[in-house]
Amino acid sequence: KQEVTQIPAALSVPEGENLVLNCSFTDSAIYNLQWFRQDPGKGLTSLLLIQSSQREQTSGRLNASLDKSSGRSTLYIAASQPGDSATYLCAVRRERGLTFGEGTQLTVNP
Amino acid sequence: EAGVTQSPTHLIKTRGQQATLRCSPISGHTSVYWYQQALGLGLQFLLWYDEGEERNRGNFPPRFSGRQFPNYSSELNVNALELEDSALYLCASSSRGLVTEAFFGQGTRLTVV
Numbered sequence: 001k002q003e004v005t006q007i008p009a010a011l012s013v014p015e016g017e018n019l020v021l022n023c024s025f026t027d028s029a030i031y032n033l034q035w036f037r038q039d040p041g042k043g044l045t046s047l048l049l050i051q052s053s054q055r056e057q058t059s060g061r062l063n064a065s066l067d068k069s070s071g072r073s074t075l076y077i078a079a080s081q082p083g084d085s086a087t088y089l090c091a092v093r094r095e096r097g098l099t100f101g102e103g104t105q106l107t108v109n110p
Numbered sequence: 111e112a113g114v115t116q117s118p119t120h121l122i123k124t125r126g127q128q129a130t131l132r133c134s135p136i137s138g139h140t141s142v143y144w145y146q147q148a149l150g151l152g153l154q155f156l157l158w159y160d161e162g163e164e165r166n167r168g169n170f171p172p173r174f175s176g177r178q179f180p181n182y183s184s185e186l187n188v189n190a191l192e193l194e195d196s197a198l199y200l201c202a203s204s205s206r207g208l209v210t211e212a213f214f215g216q217g218t219r220l221t222v223v
Contacts, residue, residue: 031208031209032209034211034212036214041198041217041219042216042217043114043116043200043214043215043216043217044200044202044214045214046211046212046213046214049211051209052209089152089153091212093208093209093212095208096158096165096166097143097155097158097165097166098143098155098158098202098212099155100145100152100153100155101152102152103152
């Protein structure tokens with residue numbers, strides 16, 4: 001079973017819509033969870049970092065929550081824009097390192 | 111302040127050759143992670159170095175190896191290249207400790223022909 005799972009794999013929404021991306025992980029023994037954005041063929045840009053003791057973090061139109069006990073995190077994007085189109089990845093930090101989900105490919109249509 | 115830098119940005123090699131990829135972490139960072147991302151696929155963990163030591167290794171054959179230097183920069187070596195090794199290789203760095211944020215470089219695109 002995948003250690004980190006992201007649902008949905010792809011999402012297409014009209015501009016202006018609020019949306020939620022989901023990340024779930026097995027084994028709640030994590031140090032933190034990080035959300036990243038990746039544009040095609042590029043490296044990853046860190047969006048938000050949530051420590052295991054925290055419930056949520058906010059940056060601009062982005063809000064990430066963490067429920068460690070249930071092994072879930074959500075990334076909420078408010079008032080989506082075409083420039084938000086990218087692949088969004090979550091990663092959990094454990095003793096053995098940083099493990100990624102497969103990502104959600106987001107397309108925001110003008 | 112400079113971010114994580116990777117070199118070269120692109121690399122073309124012939125099957126059977128060796129490739130060396132380099133990563134310079136953010137100043138003050140002691141951990142370096144390497145990942146492979148084949149076209150259209152997710153990030154596959156390769157190696158993790160921290161303060162000069164290999165901390166963990168992913169499920170890759172021994173021809174994938176690396177090292178971390180005293181200045182915390184790192185090299186990834188891939189021997190006996192195969193066509194399937196063609197991918198974007200990403201390096202990330204973080205500061206000391208397990209609760210710190212990871213930052214990525216822009217990657218090296220390796221093409222094996």
